[in-house]
Amino acid sequence: MAEESVEHVDVLIVGAGLSGIGAACHLSRECPGRTFAMLEARDAIGGTWDLFRYPGVRSDSDMYTLGYSFRPWNQAKAIADGPAIREYVRETAREFGIDEKIRFGHEVTGAEWSTQDSRWTVRARGPAGDVTLTCEFLFVCAGYYRYDQGYTPDLPGIEKFAGPVIHPQHWPEDLDYAGKRVVVIGSGATAVTLVPAMAETAEHVTMLQRSPSYVLALPATDPVAERLRGRIPDRYLYPILRWKNVLGAQFVFQLSRRTPGLMKSLLRKGAQRLLPPGYDVDTHFGPTYDPWDQRMCFVPDGDLFKAVTAGRASIVTDKVEGFTAGGVTTASGDELRADIVVTATGLNLLPVGGMALTVDGERVELGKSLAYKGMMISGVPNFALTIGYTNASWTLKSDLVARYVCRLLNHMAEHGFHKAAPHPPAGTEGTGPLVDLRSGYVLRSIDKLPKQGPAAPWRLHQNYPRDVLLMRYGPMDDDMRFERAPAAVLSGQHT
Template sequence: MVTKNDNPNFYDCLIIGAGISGINVAYRLQEQSPNQSYAILEARDSLGGTWDLFKYPGIRSDSDMYTFGFEFYPWKQYRTMADGASIKQYLTDAANTFGIDKHIRYRHKLVSANWSTDQQNWSFSVDTPEGQTNMRSRFVVFCTGYYDYNEAMPAKIPGIENFQGKVIHPQFWPEDLDYENKDVVIVGSGATAVTLLPNIAKKTNKVIMLQRSPTYIAAVPQRDNLSYWPARFLPLSWTSKLRRFQFLVLPFLFFKFCKAFPDRARKLLQKGAASQLPEGYPIKPNFDPSYGPWDQRLCASPDGDFYKAIKDGQAEVVTAHIKQVTEKSIHLEGSGRVLTPDIIVTATGLKLIMAGGTKLSVDNEPVELPHKHLWKGAMIEDVPNAAVVLGYTNASWTLGSDATAQFVTRLLNHMDKKGLSQAVPRVDQNSNMQDQSILDLSSTYIVKAEGNLPKAGNKAPWLPRSNYLRDLWEMKFGSITHDMQFSRIST
């Protein structure tokens, strides 16, 4: 039997992933559970997660940095949204400031994880530069995001294999790609496409965003004037709290407005688009989605850069289905128009996956994640001592990350205080609970991924997350015993 004292690779908590979520969980452990030993396993050779992986032009946050940044390490700049390099530097500074960097084990890729009821701990098979090794922990937190770092979602475009130019997916953007004075077609209309268009339009001959259906795109000022002026007179600690509160409350109120009054919200967003576009530019069909605002994620355009590229004649939006791609062209359905790009960028969404694709098992029995529910959006049904970190679809990722991190420390402290060794969420078989999606959006890549993701339920504590303030209160002060089975098993 392996105990913590017998094995230097034994930790109270193992964190998988050194991105924004992993750093957040590590800080909360140090702050609220200082006696818990931990390590962070990072498959790549650098921290940052998404912000280390994605290299496409203009990569940036699509949430404000005042809530996307950490509560304990406020974003100090006056840019509402930041580029990828700045975000990675911010994460590096945060990890170094709190000594979290010393706990990261780089190039350690988790392959499989098995919970042993007999030994009351997790055993992990980990690929390292020195070969495969085994590690153990009492608890594990998967901070791996929810998309596949190694494989993009296949773009189902008729005839795309015939194209003799370059086909690029933003997730694997070649750093040496030459698009200067080229004709580029971006297939897609989500946040990646909206980010790419204005950034490559500066060098291309022409860039076209080809979308099957439009999306809502809101111009967002890069300087936050509401807190900019008070910052000239107030201490930084005050203005940091003011900015965070502002960006917690105002976007949430706008989200509620959009859901309660979709027709009014649609008109407001389209009026904003019209004010940014060339005079007389038609809103239909290119900026007239068939769905209501926030049925899919709202896209943000810093200082209206997306609209400016169109107004300057550098870019165009075309709404049509692709009939066929040939060696040198794209033929559109219901139209005689033919596009002749040099480069096609398939910004058609990401492939979603949970726990980084790790093979999970309990007592050597595989865990089928799509058949499981998430307890309070944080723990997997029937899986002991394990948490997964998910963000919000209607707010920044980090808010959801922090709610989970604070719950994990609370749970670990509770178990230590009571002398408990195991916590397992179980659905009450008499509850007649109905299944729900854990991600409340109708985006194509999310709908396609539902068969790969765990589920939510229509009853507490299995409800999907939707309100950060309510969820944070629930994680910090709500019941941790409802549908949770604790046990004390001597090893």
């Protein structure tokens, strides 16, 4: 009798960030007869864009591709700040009535698939205690990193430092850094955002990096968009700008992969042009790896270069040796004075939100599984997860995934199927992790990630135009097994 009281929905979406809200909008638009609910572990819509509140937080993709395909971004800034993106996501949820479907404070801990019942049983911790729901399709849009804990490496002697030590993932609202000296440890997207933003009011900001990243200056406002706005109807302008930026990003990525030496030279000249004469570009902006082996950093209007040129910020490429009460010591013997230390040292990966998955009583080991079209897991029925592109806007991939899920659900309904699970052909083996980067946060957790196979649909090519053809127009039965529910379920004996 207790089982009968468990709430059931057709689709359960986990996560109410950029991906989850987009998935719910697509579902309501393309599968209007389906019931669905959303579980969000935190107490607000927005995911990453609600969590991160550090100075200068902004997109590292243009908003014409980071925005939703069905709801054009119409503000002037192509590289938008965090609060603007957060409000954009929340407005989208309100406009489509998605905000009414969200249950906040619900952390999913596990999900079990039963072939006998043709459904998932999902368990979560809610504000009033443990809750259980069942669903026919489980759609995880929880990203791939831990929201409650950022990554901080072992920093010897950090306890000696007298000032505050801040991780950007947990930025205190009342931190006053005006007129103070700040050392930001790190070299990635967060660090290159923080440094120029804090340098506006701080006495001085030093970016202390063990090794540099590739940094490319982009205009904060898209000049093509400004020229065409008002001359072309919005319904045409947005797709034009979207595809312009998609193809531009693909060109840069392919150039980096095919002729890394040329791309290195172009990036070096770009940095050299924006920095003071004689600046040591090779030391501070010349990584040892090739472009796009790790995610490239973009700075709007070259703000990082401007802060360095103006003397409000500086870059030190060295290793952290230790700490004193008043600063950070480096391996070369220097001491960098600091009132505040910021550890912009990265993320901790947490695939599928950390939930435990089982299929007919057997635990799913993600690290030993294969990813199907970058969104489903080998042998796992009626399940999808969203992981965006590493070389382009996250939303480009999340839109494709959500539309594919809708297409799959409609295909199953049309043919009377109740179960869809991808199965690789015999002999298909993993050739690398799903997230194809050599960044530290990937390498630290590489064993936790699903693997890619040697060819499509088991390989993700980081190529949006190619994925459009595969996921919007490709066959539905390529390595996908469809089944109907057991007769007992169909006759209503199982509810």
